[in-house]
Structures are given as C-alpha cells and as structure tokens.
Amino acid sequence: MYDISALYEAKTVQEAVSLLTAHPDAVIIAGGSDVLIKIREGRLAGCELVSIYGVDEMRGITKEEDGTIRIGSLTSFSHIHADPIIKKHIAVLGEAVNMVGGPQIRAIGTIGGNTCNGVTSADSASTLFAYDAILELTGPDGVRQVPIREFYTGPGRVALKKGELETAVLIPSKSYSGYKGCYIKYGMRNAMEIATTGCSVNVKLSRDKKMLRDIRIGYGVAAPTPIRAVHAEERLRGMEVSAVARDLLGEAVLEDVTPRDSWRASKDFRLHLCSTMAKRAFTEAVRRAGGEIDE
Amino acid sequence: MNEVNRQFKQVTCTINGKVRTTIVDVRASLTDMLRNDYRLTSVKKGCEVGECGACTVLIDGEAFDSCIYLAVWADGKDIITLEGLEGPNGELSDIQQAFIRENAIQCGFCSPGFILSAKEILDSGILYTDDELRKLLSGHLCRCTGYENILKAVKKTMYQRLGKKLPPELEQDETVST
Numbered sequence: 006m007y008d009i010s011a012l013y014e015a016k017t018v019q020e021a022v023s024l025l026t027a028h029p030d031a032v033i034i035a036g037g038s039d040v041l042i043k044i045r046e047g048r049l050a051g052c053e054l055v056s057i058y059g060v061d062e063m064r065g066i067t068k069e070e071d072g073t074i075r076i077g078s079l080t081s082f083s084h085i086h087a088d089p090i091i092k093k094h095i096a097v098l099g100e101a102v103n104m105v106g107g108p109q110i111r112a113i114g115t116i117g118g119n120t121c122n123g124v125t126s127a128d129s130a131s132t133l134f135a136y137d138a139i140l141e142l143t144g145p146d147g148v149r150q151v152p153i154r155e156f157y158t159g160p161g162r163v164a165l166k167k168g169e170l171e172t173a174v175l176i177p178s179k180s181y182s183g184y185k186g187c188y189i190k191y192g193m194r195n196a197m198e199i200a201t202t203g204c205s206v207n208v209k210l211s212r213d214k215k216m217l218r219d220i221r222i223g224y225g226v227a228a229p230t231p232i233r234a235v236h237a238e239e240r241l242r243g244m245e246v247s248a249v250a251r252d253l254l255g256e257a258v259l260e261d262v263t264p265r266d267s268w269r270a271s272k273d274f275r276l277h278l279c280s281t282m283a284k285r286a287f288t289e290a291v292r293r294a295g296g297e298i299d300e
Numbered sequence: 301m302n303e304v305n306r307q308f309k310q311v312t313c314t315i316n317g318k319v320r321t322t323i324v325d326v327r328a329s330l331t332d333m334l335r336n337d338y339r340l341t342s343v344k345k346g347c348e349v350g351e352c353g354a355c356t357v358l359i360d361g362e363a364f365d366s367c368i369y370l371a372v373w374a375d376g377k378d379i380i381t382l383e384g385l386e387g388p389n390g391e392l393s394d395i396q397q398a399f400i401r402e403n404a405i406q407c408g409f410c411s412p413g414f415i416l417s418a419k420e421i422l423d424s425g426i427l428y429t430d431d432e433l434r435k436l437l438s439g440h441l442c443r444c445t446g447y448e449n450i451l452k453a454v455k456k457t458m459y460q461r462l463g464k465k466l467p468p469e470l471e472q473d474e475t476v477s478t
C-alpha cells in the first residue's frame with residue numbers, strides 16, 4: 006500500500022487540467038517510477054495524486070505535415086526505442102532511452118516524467134537539449150510551447166504553471182533533418198544505473214562530408230540541470246572535420262560545464278568525463294553522418 | 301491514515317486468461333492486488349522500489365515491476381503471472397523446465413520474475429546475442445545463482461523454440477550433463 010491521501014484519475018487532457026485546477030496541491034503521476042519511489046521513501050508521503058497514466062491521447066509518436074516529430078508525453082521508453090519514426094529520424098534518442106534503468110523501468114517510465122522531474126541525470130534530457138526539443142504544455146489557459154532550454158528553472162524545478170501538464174515533446178524538422186547523433190552514458194554499471202555523466206552530440210556535415218555545418222552538444226550531470234555546451238558549439242561550427250576539431254572540442258567544453266563533487270564521482274573526474282565523452286560522441290556522430298576523422 | 305477518506309475502485313482485468321473483477325483500495329500496488337485478492341503468491345515482494353524485478357508480471361505482453369504499478373491502472377489490462385504458465389494438467393512450461401535442468405534456481409525468490417521476463421524474450425521469436433540477453437534480463441537481481449545458469453536456461457530454450465542448432469559451447473555442455 007502506498008501512503009496516498011487521495012487519487013484522482015484523468016482519462017483526457019481536459020480532465021487532467023480540471024483535476025489539477027481543482028486540487029492545486031496534488032502531484033501529477035504519469036508512470037510513477039519517480040513519484041512512487043518518493044512516496045515509499047517518505048518524501049511525498051500522504052500526498053494527493055492526479056493520475057494521467059490513463060490519458061491515452063498522450064501516447065504515441067507521429068510525424069506531422071511540416072515534418073515535426075511529436076512524441077506524446079506519456080509514451081514509454083520501450084515504445085520510443087521500438088518506434089520506426091524515431092529509428093529513422095532521431096535514432097540517438099531511441100538509443101538514449103534504451104539506457105534507462107532496466108527493461109521493466111523502460112516499460113513504465115515516460116518521456117514526460119523524465120523531463121518534468123527536472124533531473125540533470127535524466128537519460129533523455131541531454132539528447133532532447135541537443136535536438137532543440139520544444140515542450141508542449143497544456144493548462145487552464147490553453148496550450149503553449151516552451152523550448153527545452155527555457156523549461157528547467159533549477160535542479161528538480163521546471164516551468165510548469167499551476168494546472169499545467171506537459172502533453173508532448175516536439176522535434177521540428179530543421180532540428181533533425183540532416184543531423185546524426187550519438188549519446189554516451191557513463192555509469193559504474195551497464196544497467197540499472199543513474200548516469201555519472203551523459204553526453205549527446207549531433208552534427209550536420211557539408212555535402213562532401215569535410216566541413217562541420219553545425220554541431221550541438223547536450224550534457225547531463227555536467228551542471229545542476231541539463232545544459233548545452235554553447236561555447237564549444239560556436240568554436241567548432243564551420244570547422245573542417247578533423248582530429249584538430251575533435252581535440253579542440255575536448256578543451257572547449259570545459260568552459261561550458263560546471264560539474265560538482267558528489268558521492269558518485271569527484272568534480273575532477275566529471276571534468277575528465279565531459280571532455281573525453283564529447284570527443285568520443287563527436288567521433289561517432291561524424292562517422293554516422295558519413296564523415297571521417299584522419300589522425 | 302484517515303479512515304473517512306478511504307477510496308476504493310472496481311478493477312476488471314484478465315489474469316492468466318480469465319476475466320476477474322475486484323474492488324481495490326486505490327493505495328494498493330498491483331503486487332498487493334495480485335497477492336492479496338487473487339492469492340497469486342509467485343509475485344514476490346522484494347525491494348518494492350523497482351530495483352530487483354522479483355515482482356515482475358507481464359501486462360499486455362510486456363514485463364513490468366508490479367510493485368511500482370498502481371492496482372487501479374490494471375483495469376482493462378491483460379496480466380500474466382507465473383501461475384499462468386502452468387499447462388492444463390499442471391505441466392511446467394519449457395522455460396520452467398530449463399530453469400530446473402540448468403540449476404538456474406537456488407532459493408527461488410527471483411525465479412518467477414526472471415521466468416516472466418524470459419517469456420517476453422522467447423515470445424518475441426527473435427534470436428538474441430548473449431549481450432542482448434544480458435541487457436534484457438538486467439532488470440532482475442539474483443542473490444544466489446550468479447546469473448550464468450539463468451542465462452543458459454533462457455538461451456537454450458530460445459534456440460529450441462526457434463528450431464536452431466545449439467551453439468557449440470552449449471552443445472558440449474548438453475553431452476556432459478546427460
């Protein structure tokens with residue numbers, strides 16, 4: 006038995022908004038793989054819950070007419086990983102969510118929960134940052150779209166207003182067309198492990214595959230929230246695809262990241278990881294984009 | 301807990317092929333419902349926080365930790381527990397027999413969960429590599445066996461079901477054990 010004082014179940018997005026408005030102190034529960042753990046640990050004990058797990062209209066992945074990929078916020082990691090649209094256009098996102106916990110966690114955990122928990126180690130977050138994802142939020146005043154980089158307001162805090170829920174993750178065509186990416190998760194074990202650091206890099210190469218037309222770098226656990234390595238991106242954009250560019254990247258990211266000491270790893274080790282993982286993810290992203298780095 | 305606020309809900313779902321209905325306390329996990337209302341005690345309570353897989357059941361064909369799944373969510377779902385693998389005359393399924401033959405069971409606490417994940421793996425009809433199998437079984441902890449025999453049991457059953465010849469290292473193992 007969970008220590009819950011009341012449970013309100015929504016079947017539609019509108020019902021969810023009404024329930025959240027009527028019960029302003031209630032906590033949203035999607036798959037519950039964060040919320041139920043917190044209730045067990047006592048941190049949320051006695052809370053009221055609004056369950057959105059039954060809101061089927063928030064499940065599934067579609068490609069809209071303008072090419073935008075729409076991932077319903079309730080879509081589970083296992084369904085994102087198996088989805089043909091994701092495999093074809095943003096394979097790296099499917100790979101990243103396939104590194105969450107173990108199979109049973111991937112069956113219950115949702116991408117909405119992974120972003121709304123505001124956690125820096127969330128395995129989908131660095132890749133969503135790296136693809137300039139847009140979050141669709143629905144509330145009493147209607148629907149609004151927020152770029153993921155403006156969504157995190159601090160560790161564990163996001164820009165959801167009272168009565169609002171995240172209904173979809175959107176990835177516009179210009180963010181993924183022509184890009185190839187790679188996500189690396191560093192952890193002490195291969196499964197059932199929270200990332201010590203996560204790094205997601207994607208690149209768009211010139212037609213002859215020799216020049217970096219664009220590069221985007223997302224990190225988890227390199228700062229209190231997921232971040233983009235904007236400074237390093239600027240340094241590399243327009244450079245020739247080469248070992249020089251790769252090594253410069255390894256240096257430049259150090260100006261973007263601000264990892265901390267924790268029981269999982271020291272700051273120095275995380276700095277080393279940030280640099281090494283960026284170089285490896287870059288090398289692999291370039292390879293997937295059809296380029297080559299000569300030593 | 302404030303008794304006045306107790307909240308209940310009727311839940312109808314298919315369990316091991318039969319349609320069943322019960323009234324659950326909304327605070328119950330699916331583990332609570334399966335064990336207490338239906339006496340399906342193969343569903344174990346291990347960590348109860350999604351770490352160990354002892355409570356694994358199949359919901360619409362996919363393995364879930366029933367300890368972190370609210371019982372009310374089971375409404376309308378198709379659930380399979382280890383009891384559902386029993387044949388009409390009480391026979392054990394191929395994968396259960398393989399677990400016994402390969403010594404993949406010691407205390408047995410993790411076995412129902414492992415076997416249900418194995419069922420999802422085997423029902424997919426895909427021939428997985430060892431690394432893939434390890435990843436697919438990684439949501440379970442076993443404190444006794446050291447995992448090798450569990451992997452072997454799943455792997456041999458996978459080859460048998462697909463009508464494929466066992467890889468040499470497993471075949472050799474067969475001749476030694478018989």
Ligand SMILES: Cc1cc2nc3c(=O)[nH]c(=O)nc-3n(C[C@H](O)[C@H](O)[C@H](O)COP(=O)(O)OP(=O)(O)OC[C@H]3O[C@@H](n4cnc5c(N)ncnc54)[C@H](O)[C@@H]3O)c2cc1C
Nearest residue numbers: 035036037038039040106114115117118119121127128171
């Ligand atoms: C054993 C175990 C291992 C794990 N391993 C990993 C891992 O390796 N990597 C990883 O990233 N995570 C991991 N997690 C954490 C968790 O599974 C993920 O964060 C998951 O994405 C949470 O999704 P959920 O639907 O279960 O969230 P919930 O627990 O339902 O919700 C999480 C938070 O988001 C809010 N929320 C959820 N959906 C919405 C929405 N649509 N709109 C507004 N607010 C919403 C909730 O109020 C809550 O604050 C693990 C958890 C467990 C129990």
Ligand code: FES
Nearest residue numbers: 346347348353367
């Ligand atoms: S008892 Fe459910 S995962 Fe451990």
Ligand code: FES
Nearest residue numbers: 406407442443444
């Ligand atoms: S056999 Fe004892 S825990 Fe696995």
